[in-house]
Structure formats: C-alpha cells, structure tokens
Amino acid sequence: xxxxxxxxxxxxxxxxxxxxxxxxxxxxxxxxxxxxxxxxxxxxxxxxxxxxxxxxxxxxxxxxxxxxxxxxxxxxxxxxxxxxxxxxxxxxxxxxxxxxxxxxxxxxxxxxxxxxxxxxxxxxxxxxxxxxxxxxxxxxxxxxxxxxxxxxxxxxxxxxxxxxxxxxxxxxxxxxxxxxxxxxxxxxxxxxxxxxxxxxxxxxxxxxxxxxxxxxxxxxxxxxxxxxxxxxxxxxxxxxxxxxxxxxxxxxxxxxxxxxxxxxxxxxxxxxxxxxxxxxxxxxxxxxxxxxxxxxx
Amino acid sequence: xxxxxxxxxxxxxxxxxxxxxxxxxxxxxxxxxxxxxxxxxxxxxxxxxxxxxxxxxxxxxxxxxxxxxxxxxxxxxxxxxxxxxxxxxxxxxxxxxxxxxxxxxxxxxxxxxxxxxxxxxxxxxxxxxxxxxxxxxxxxxxxxxxxxxxxxxxxxxxxxxxxxxxxxxxxxxxxxxxxxxxxxxxxxxxxxxxxxxxxxxxxxxxxxxxxxxxxxxxxxxxxxxxxxxxxxxxxxxxxxxxxxxxxxxxxxxxxxxxxxxxxxxxxxxxxxxxxxxxxxxxxxxxxxxxxxxxxxxxxxxxxxxxxxxxxxxxxxxxxxxxxxxxxxxxxxxxxxxxxxxxxxxxxxxxxxxxxxxxxxxxxxxxxxxxxxxxxxxxxxxxxxxxxxxxxxxxxxxxxxxxxxxxxxxxxxxxxxxxxxxxxxxxxxxxxxxxxxxxxxxxxxxxxxxxxxxxxxxxxxxxxxxxxxxxxx
Numbered sequence: 001x002x003x004x005x006x007x008x009x010x011x012x013x014x015x016x017x018x019x020x021x022x023x024x025x026x027x028x029x030x031x032x033x034x035x036x037x038x039x040x041x042x043x044x045x046x047x048x049x050x051x052x053x054x055x056x057x058x059x060x061x062x063x064x065x066x067x068x069x070x071x072x073x074x075x076x077x078x079x080x081x082x083x084x085x086x087x088x089x090x091x092x093x094x095x096x097x098x099x100x101x102x103x104x105x106x107x108x109x110x111x112x113x114x115x116x117x118x119x120x121x122x123x124x125x126x127x128x129x130x131x132x133x134x135x136x137x138x139x140x141x142x143x144x145x146x147x148x149x150x151x152x153x154x155x156x157x158x159x160x161x162x163x164x165x166x167x168x169x170x171x172x173x174x175x176x177x178x179x180x181x182x183x184x185x186x187x188x189x190x191x192x193x194x195x196x197x198x199x200x201x202x203x204x205x206x207x208x209x210x211x212x213x214x215x216x217x218x219x220x221x222x223x224x225x226x227x228x229x230x231x232x233x234x235x236x237x238x239x240x241x242x243x244x245x246x247x248x249x250x251x252x253x254x255x256x257x258x259x260x261x262x263x264x265x266x267x268x269x270x271x272x273x274x275x276x277x278x279x280x281x282x283x284x285x286x287x288x289x290x291x292x293x294x295x296x297x
Numbered sequence: 298x299x300x301x302x303x304x305x306x307x308x309x310x311x312x313x314x315x316x317x318x319x320x321x322x323x324x325x326x327x328x329x330x331x332x333x334x335x336x337x338x339x340x341x342x343x344x345x346x347x348x349x350x351x352x353x354x355x356x357x358x359x360x361x362x363x364x365x366x367x368x369x370x371x372x373x374x375x376x377x378x379x380x381x382x383x384x385x386x387x388x389x390x391x392x393x394x395x396x397x398x399x400x401x402x403x404x405x406x407x408x409x410x411x412x413x414x415x416x417x418x419x420x421x422x423x424x425x426x427x428x429x430x431x432x433x434x435x436x437x438x439x440x441x442x443x444x445x446x447x448x449x450x451x452x453x454x455x456x457x458x459x460x461x462x463x464x465x466x467x468x469x470x471x472x473x474x475x476x477x478x479x480x481x482x483x484x485x486x487x488x489x490x491x492x493x494x495x496x497x498x499x500x501x502x503x504x505x506x507x508x509x510x511x512x513x514x515x516x517x518x519x520x521x522x523x524x525x526x527x528x529x530x531x532x533x534x535x536x537x538x539x540x541x542x543x544x545x546x547x548x549x550x551x552x553x554x555x556x557x558x559x560x561x562x563x564x565x566x567x568x569x570x571x572x573x574x575x576x577x578x579x580x581x582x583x584x585x586x587x588x589x590x591x592x593x594x595x596x597x598x599x600x601x602x603x604x605x606x607x608x609x610x611x612x613x614x615x616x617x618x619x620x621x622x623x624x625x626x627x628x629x630x631x632x633x634x635x636x637x638x639x640x641x642x643x644x645x646x647x648x649x650x651x652x653x654x655x656x657x658x659x660x661x662x663x664x665x666x667x668x669x670x671x672x673x674x675x676x677x678x679x680x681x682x683x684x685x686x687x688x689x690x691x692x693x694x695x696x697x698x699x700x701x702x703x704x705x706x707x708x709x710x711x712x713x714x715x716x717x718x719x720x721x722x723x724x725x726x727x728x729x730x731x732x733x734x735x736x737x738x739x740x741x742x743x744x745x746x747x748x749x750x751x752x753x754x755x756x757x758x759x760x761x762x763x764x765x766x767x768x769x
Contacts, residue, residue: 001317001481001483003483004481004483004486004487007487008490011742011745011746014742014746015746015749018746018750019753022753157753160753161752161753161754161756161758162758162759163758163759164753164754164755164756164758165702165707165757165759168754168755169706169710169754169755170704170706170707170710173706
C-alpha cells in the first residue's frame with residue numbers, strides 16, 4: 001500500500017507541476033488576445049467616454065455606436081456582449097472603472113427576462129472570464145456568487161480543462177497565431193445582416209417575478225460614479241406577455257425611478273427589422289440607432 | 298452517480314480509505330464498506346430502486362439455498378422457475394411492459410399513448426438481474442454452492458463498480474472473492490489504475506467527443522461522406538463509451554483487490570462476426586451462450602435447430618439491449634450473418650482484408666439500427682449512406698459551420714484522437730509495447746502523463762454524457 005501511495009504521490013506531484021506550468025502559459029496567452037469581446041474590453045483603459053451602451057446581444061447586434069459618435073460628436077462604445085446578464089454587466093462596469101476609465105452616460109438594456117432573472121445568476125458564457133480570475137476584483141465578484149470559481153482559481157488548470165471547448169488548445173493556437181479576425185469594430189459594434197431566420201418562442205415564467213438585485217447594484221454603482229443611467233428595452237419581433245409580468249415590470253421601473261424607454265413593440269411583427277424574435281437586423285439596428293439618437297443624445 | 302464526475306471521485310476516495318484504512322484482513326468490515334457504498338452509489342440515482350435490488354437479492358439468496366437443499370427434481374425446477382419469474386418479472390415490468398403494450402395496440406392501429414403506464418426504468422436492472430439469475434441457475438445445475446452469508450451475497454449483487462453496466466459477473470467467479478478477506482495487492486492496484494486511466498480516456502475524450510458530432514448527424518438528413526462519418530464515429534463512440542465504462546469498473550474493482558472478467562478485447566480487430574462476439578461485451582455474449590444458446594440445444598441438434606437457436610439467442614440479446622424494435626433488428630442482423638458466416642465457411646477465407654471489410658460492413662450497418670430512433674429512420678439513414686449526390690467535403694464543411702458546438706479543429710482532432718486510441722489498442726493486441734512499457738519506468742510515467750494531458754485538454758468535463766449502456 002505504501003509503495004502504491006508513494007507512486008501515486010510522485011505522479012500527482014509531476015502532474016501538479018505540469019498543470020501549474022500549463023495554467024500559467026494558457027493564461028498568459030489568452031490575456032494577450034483581443035478577438036473575444038471580453039479580451040478586448042479588458043484592454044480598454046484610461047479613457048473617458050461620453051456614453052456607453054451595455055446589455056446582452058439585444059443591445060449589441062446592429063446598434064451603431066459609430067454613427068452616434070459621428071452625428072453627435074461624442075465618444076462612446078458598445079460594451080455589450082452575447083448573453084450578458086445583469087450580473088456580468090455589473091462586473092463589466094466594475095472592471096471598466098478599475099481600468100481607470102470613466103463615463104458620463106450609460107444606456108443599459110433591460111427587459112422582462114433580465115430583470116426577473118435570478119440575482120447573481122451567470123449567463124451560459126460567463127466562462128469568458130476564466131483567464132481573468134487572477135484579477136482580485138473579477139475573482140471576488142464571481143466567487144461571491146458561485147463557489148465553483150474558488151476551484152477554478154486554486155486547482156491549477158482545472159478551469160481550462162473544464163472549459164476546453166472554449167479556452168482550450170484551439171483557442172490557444174488561434175490567439176497565439178493570430179488566426180481569427182474580430183467580429184466587432186473599434187467602437188465594439190457587431191453587425192449581422194438583414195436575413196430573417198424566423199422567431200423562436202419567447203416565454204417568461206410568470207411565477208417567478210422577483211427583481212434581480214444586481215440591477216439595484218448597477219443603479220448604486222452609477223450613482224456613486226455619477227453616471228447618468230438610462231434604461232431601455234430593445235425591440236422584439238413579437239412579444240406575447242402575461243399581463244401580470246408587464247404590470248410587475250412597470251411597477252419595478254416606477255419604484256426604482258428608472259429613466260426607462262420601452263421600445264419593445266415599436267417594430268412589432270415587421271420581419272424586415274429583425275434577424276429573429278429578439279435581435280434587430282442591420283436595417284432594424286440602423287433605424288433603432290436613429291431612435292436612440294433622437295431620444296437620448 | 299457517474300464515473301466521470303467529481304462526486305464519484307470523492308465517493309471513491311472515501312470508500313477506498315474506509316475499505317483499506319484499518320489494514321485488517323477483516324471480511325465483515327470490508328463487505329460492510331462495499332455494501333453500504335454500493336447502495337449509496339446506486340441510491341444516488343433514485344433511492345426507491347434500492348428496494349428492488351434488495352428484494353431481488355433476498356429472493357435469490359433464499360431460493361438459492363432452497364434449490365440447493367431440495368432433492369426432488371420437480372420441486373427444484375419449480376423453485377428455479379419461481380426465481381426466474383420474480384427476476385424476469387421485474388425486468389419485464391420495468392423495461393418491456395410499455396413496449397409490448399404499445400406494440401400490441403399498434404398492431405390494431407390504436408393510439409396507445411394514453412394507455413401506457415408511467416414507468417421509470419431502474420438503472421442497470423438488466424445487468425444485475427442477469428447476475429442474480431446466473432446464481433440461481435448455477436445452483437440448480439449443481440455448479441455452485443449457495444453462500445450462507447447474506448452480507449456476502451448482498452455485496453456480490455450490488456458491487457458498485459459493475460452494478461449498473463457490467464461486466465455481468467458469474468457468481469462462480471465473483472462470490473468466492475467476496476467471501477474471503479482481501480489484502481492489498483500492489484500489482485493489482487497498479488493494473489487497476491491503468492485500466493481506470495484508459496477508461497476515462499476512452500469515455501471522456503473519445504466517446505463524448507464523438508457524441509458531439511454523431512448526435513447532430515443522426516438528427517439531420519446527412520448523406521454520403523457525412524453519413525459514413527456519422528456511423529463510423531458512432532461505432533467508435535459506443536466502443537469508447539462502453540469499453541471505457543468496463544475498464545473503469547474493472548480498474549476500480551482491482552483497487553479493492555477483486556478481479557472482474559474482461560468485457561472487451563479489441564472488437565474492431567475482429568475478422569469475423571463470430572470473432573467479434575468473442576471480443577464485444579464478452580460477459581453478456583458468454584451469458585447468453587451458457588444460459589440460453591446451449592440449453593436450447595446449441596449446435597448439437599442439427600443444422601435447422603442450430604440456426605433456430607442462434608437466431609433466438611440474438612433476437613433476445615437484441616431485446617435485452619432495449620425495448621425497441623431497432624434493437625431486435627440489430628440482434629437479428631448479427632444472428633443472420635452469423636448463420637451465413639457459418640454456412641459459407643467464411644472464416645476459412647485466406648485473404649484477411651476481405652474478411653475484415655465484410656465483418657466491419659455488417660457491424661457498421663447494424664449499428665445504424667442500434668443508434669436510430671426507429672426502423673424507418675434506420676432504413677432512411679442506410680439509404681443515405683449510399684447517396685453521394687451533393688455530398689462530400691462541402692456538405693461536411695456546411696455541417697460544421699451550422700453546428701455551434703463543432704469546429705473544424707474539433708472535427709479533425711477527434712480523428713487524431715481516434716488514431717491514438719487505435720494505436721494503443723493495436724499495441725495491446727499485438728503485445729509489441731508491453732516489453733518496453735514494463736521494462737522502463739520513464740515510459741510508463743510518460744504514458745500516464747500523456748493520457749492525463751489528453752484527458753485534460755480534450756476530455757468533456759461539462760454536461761457529461763451518461764454512459765450509453767445505463768439505459769439498458
């Protein structure tokens with residue numbers, strides 16, 4: 001038994017050494033990348049913005065910050081990313097300020113889904129932050145909400161094994177050899193096309209209408225940093241909503257005294273404005289950018 | 298609780314420590330640890346089905362003893378029939394009741410959805426039922442003495458490494474090992490650890506990576522090259538999945554110094570279907586041979602009966618795998634080609650590549666039935682295998698681009714990983730590697746490290762796929 005345990009221990013020590021070296025190497029390479037939006041956002045530092053747009057893909061696809069900048073002579077970025085929930089938006093804002101940035105106005109996309117999602121709940125793409133957990137702010141934010149992140153930080157290479165479909169060998173080669181072109185421009189915009197792919201059903205569980213408290217933290221953060229917070233709900237192709245949900249949503253918006261513009265139904269059922277049920281097309285995004293310029297700049 | 302989960306690793310470390318820590322060769326202590334941990338392991342899925350295992354075990358423990366003591370042949374038969382009825386009754390009810398009811402209604406063109414019972418299939422019921430059946434039958438045949446120790450018997454039936462997906466152990470082999478105190482064996486522990494490592498590689502790297510590509514191919518209308526890739530990858534997936542499970546089970550058992558039977562012996566190197574069945578799921582094929590084929594008369598009663606017995610055996614073997622006509626067809630294809638093989642003296646063919654190609658062709662076509670949702674889908678898929686209109690690299694390219702979980706790198710890397718697996722299998726089959734492997738410590742350690750690295754870099758850790766054979 002002793003010999004067996006000794007050999008297992010020797011192997012364990014060798015593997016631990018390899019894991020530590022790999023963890024270090026992978027992290028170093030991934031931090032140099034800029035083609036994944038989180039990598040790019042992490043490199044935005046020492047700038048002051050007149051405004052920023054933030055939210056999930058609904059605030060990202062085809063909304064043109066470049067046009068807002070040129071027409072209104074402003075400096076702004078679209079900080080949104082696919083699947084961003086309120087929890088990750090809060091983290092993104094914290095990181096943004098931690099990188100010595102600041103901003104005057106924040107256009108925050110909120111909707112019936114995000115506002116009633118579970119507080120502290122991560123999106124399916126939160127693993128984007130894995131290479132950045134050496135940073136204490138990021139780690140504290142994530143580990144306070146899910147203890148799994150403690151394992152990712154303290155068990156070497158576990159994070160890259162568990163998520164090797166994203167932060168694995170393939171991404172390492174892409175980053176190291178600079179093989180991927182960014183899908184977003186210098187202002188963080190992402191443009192698709194005018195093709196309508198059809199609508200999938202959009203449902204919200206009307207029994208769980210509890211406010212996601214990350215929204216309150218975002219409001220507090222904006223107040224503390226003197227950011228003018230403007231909330232908006234991006235357009236839907238079609239929205240069939242339970243009256244109870246709409247009432248509860250409006251009650252929350254009123255009670256938090258949010259400056260909120262609801263664009264949910266402005267292009268109702270016009271497929272030329274959409275890629276699918278929840279995402280604007282190129283044409284829809286162009287028109288919606290006009291709307292934002294008129295209403296908020 | 299599945300093997301490729303952190304909870305299993307924690308469970309195993311605790312069980313291993315409790316089993317060996319006292320360092321006393323105390324059988325009762327060791328079997329209590331095995332029994333409690335095995336029931337915990339099984340109850341992790343659904344504790345209610347623990348009663349089923351317990352009842353099945355108690356029935357066979359009691360009836361086994363009765364059969365052994367009974368001298369009257371008629372009564373012995375009656376007692377055996379009782380054991381068979383109870384065990385197969387449970388199996389029939391949980392696994393086949395809805396299937397037969399559905400088929401009955403369907404034969405009259407009646408929609409059966411509202412008439413079916415809401416039955417959950419207990420994990421591993423087909424495996425432990427066959428294991429307990431062999432106990433009663435062997436006692437009836439006077440090939441085995443029943444154990445007097447209930448703890449030993451309960452530990453034998455529920456032994457967690459092989460409880461839910463085999464190997465299906467014979468009481469003759471496993472019971473004597475559990476009936477005596479075990480001492481730690483360094484050689485067995487090292488061998489067991491190697492089995493476990495290779496098992497995890499097969500399951501997490503090969504099978505689960507292949508599944509990501511296989512599932513969307515079988516759900517699409519793939520033709521030509523893509524559909525061929527689909528069936529080839531499914532063959533690898535099911536082998537990696539099931540033999541990986543068996544390796545982990547065998548390895549885990551060895552760490553308790555208990556030896557389980559070999560369940561796979563490089564089946565894709567088989568040169569005939571007969572050879573294939575001597576290498577694939579050996580514990581099941583030998584079970585059917587000993588408890589069904591030979592009792593039916595085997596090949597002793599002439600050609601016609603021999604063919605009948607072979608077809609019956611493979612039909613039931615197919616049905617054992619699942620309550621679906623696709624499995625029945627799968628079994629019949631194998632049975633039928635075994636008959637053809639026998640009648641044409643296929644194994645006497647001197648040119649081995651032809652034997653290999655024909656064997657693999659039958660195996661691959663039969664896998665389509667095994668994988669498909671229903672017979673119509675299987676037939677459509679097989680037709681698509683030979684349809685090369687508009688298929689080719691463009692189709693594969695489009696397939697990769699339209700599936701968010703698949704990348705060109707991932708698609709290519711699975712084939713490289715399969716090549717590594719084939720190299721390992723070939724080295725073991727031909728025994729080329731053993732001398733170097735056993736002779737040099739650095740070769741052994743390098744091999745372990747490479748396997749660990751491959752698992753870390755390519756293994757599927759998130760949303761692990763359950764082992765395919767759990768559903769059987």
